[in-house]
Amino acid sequence: MNLSLEITGLTKSYADSGFMLDNVSLAIPSGTIMGFVGENGAGKTTTIKSILNTVQIDSGTIRLLGKEMTDRDTALREDIGVVLDSANFSAILTPGKLAKVMRGIYRQWDQELYVRLTDKFALPMNRKIKEFSRGMTMKLAIAAAMSHHPKLLILDEATSGLDPITREEILEVFLEFVEDEHHAILMSSHITSDLEKIADYITFIHQGKIILTAMKDELIYDYGVARCTSDQFRRIAEGDRLAYRVKEHQTDVLVKDRRGFGQQYSGIMVDQVSIDEILLLLVKGEN
Amino acid sequence: MRGLLLNNYYSLQNNIKSSLGIALLLSLVSFAGVDHSVLNAVIAAQIWIFVLSIGASLQMDEASKWNRFELTMPIRRRTVIHAKYLSFLMLMLMGTAVSLVTLALTYVSKGDIAHLNLSTGYTFGLSLSISTLAIYYPVILKFGVEKSEQMFMVSVGLSMGLRFLVWMLLNLYMDDVNFNGPETGYGALLLAVLLFAASYVAAVRIHRNKEF
Numbered sequence: 001m002n003l004s005l006e007i008t009g010l011t012k013s014y015a016d017s018g019f020m021l022d023n024v025s026l027a028i029p030s031g032t033i034m035g036f037v038g039e040n041g042a043g044k045t046t047t048i049k050s051i052l053n054t055v056q057i058d059s060g061t062i063r064l065l066g067k068e069m070t071d072r073d074t075a076l077r078e079d080i081g082v083v084l085d086s087a088n089f090s091a092i093l094t095p096g097k098l099a100k101v102m103r104g105i106y107r108q109w110d111q112e113l114y115v116r117l118t119d120k121f122a123l124p125m126n127r128k129i130k131e132f133s134r135g136m137t138m139k140l141a142i143a144a145a146m147s148h149h150p151k152l153l154i155l156d157e158a159t160s161g162l163d164p165i166t167r168e169e170i171l172e173v174f175l176e177f178v179e180d181e182h183h184a185i186l187m188s189s190h191i192t193s194d195l196e197k198i199a200d201y202i203t204f205i206h207q208g209k210i211i212l213t214a215m216k217d218e219l220i221y222d223y224g225v226a227r228c229t230s231d232q233f234r235r236i237a238e239g240d241r242l243a244y245r246v247k248e249h250q251t252d253v254l255v256k257d258r259r260g261f262g263q264q265y266s267g268i269m270v271d272q273v274s275i276d277e278i279l280l281l282l283v284k285g286e287n
Numbered sequence: 288m289r290g291l292l293l294n295n296y297y298s299l300q301n302n303i304k305s306s307l308g309i310a311l312l313l314s315l316v317s318f319a320g321v322d323h324s325v326l327n328a329v330i331a332a333q334i335w336i337f338v339l340s341i342g343a344s345l346q347m348d349e350a351s352k353w354n355r356f357e358l359t360m361p362i363r364r365r366t367v368i369h370a371k372y373l374s375f376l377m378l379m380l381m382g383t384a385v386s387l388v389t390l391a392l393t394y395v396s397k398g399d400i401a402h403l404n405l406s407t408g409y410t411f412g413l414s415l416s417i418s419t420l421a422i423y424y425p426v427i428l429k430f431g432v433e434k435s436e437q438m439f440m441v442s443v444g445l446s447m448g449l450r451f452l453v454w455m456l457l458n459l460y461m462d463d464v465n466f467n468g469p470e471t472g473y474g475a476l477l478l479a480v481l482l483f484a485a486s487y488v489a490a491v492r493i494h495r496n497k498e499f
Contacts, residue, residue: 049355049498049499052358052359053358054355054358054359054498054499055498055499056496056498071363071364071495072363074361074362074363075361076361077359077360077361077362078361080359082356082359084352084355084356084359086351086352086355087350087351087352088351088352088353088356089351089353089356090294090297090298090347090348090351090353091347091350091351092297092298092300092301092347093294093297097293097297100290100293101290101291101293101294101297102290103290104288104289104290104291104292104293105289105290105291105360105361105362106290106360106361107361154359
């Protein structure tokens, strides 16, 4: 299996805040989309900064398209498209001027594709970015990120703050992108419904540590949440529960094999679980 | 590199237009029949006015997080600094070019400018601009743009201090050296150029170790 991104044992600490990425490892196979989920301050952006070499890591290895990237590896960065959560570009630029800037930086810049994408997203070429809505700004960032034919897209909250229609348009573009089996996407997002639509894998991060990586289909179709009374909860073997959360009238237990659990523990109702609920149980629950 | 230079230019474009307008207005002073000391001051101001706007451009880049984004592109960190310093030089070149308008207008109004000694205006304007940027940019790069205006003023003050230092040093070895004289001007310009080179090296190092 070819890996577009492979992180092994990444650590990065900040002395001032005390925050630390602790032994983060993840891998994205080519042709897939990985959703990267976690609460605010969990370490998503720090992981992305580490991948992109904008911060200096303490230890670990990061391989992008099979290579460790240093400042000198400019050719490798031609193959990486990036959309950060901020505006990215100077507010006084227009999409037309931005294209001129990008053309002077990326050897692989494809003006025709850029025009096609900006047309598809209905972005006016002569209007300044400062006059754009957040949705338009993010669409422009995505158009720019894709117009130099990257093989790996790294998206940090690229769909946050956007309306459902705009998000749908953007998700379609991402799905088209990974139709090429050499392409891959790492997408951090708070909007787990987007990830449920397009991701192949989901990685959960909490307080700088990866707490779960699984295929999305497994999470949705195999994982479940058992709604237990306190007596039922006591019957469940420790090894059969991933996390649990005690509520006023019931205890929710995250289980890995919904059907198997149902057979083993008759009488306990097991529901399908959403990505949001898994995150909540992993972060707020106990093991 | 071309793309970075273009981006720097776009960030500065509005300020360049304002600076150009003011500098051209200053050129009209040459029609007023003023003496060469006023013309020197006009020329120095015309050069210096173009570097005044640099802080606004750096703030704009910081606000859009362009500084972080550009590191994800196929360019090296030192290329980013290279493009910045080239942009600084271009700004000063623009100021110098506009000052030639003042010379042209003076020639039109007076007919003869051969007798005018305008080296003070050029050396003062260039040395002040070069050393201000040389001090200002690495500090902003290291500590951020939050106190950009104050740092700019401090850099201007230090640049004036450097000129004063050159004048003091020259007075140790030469007689009757004038603060506004050509010896002090060329000395300060030489020091500013050396400072600019050192500033570039320092900025490359700061950027190499900076986290965005």
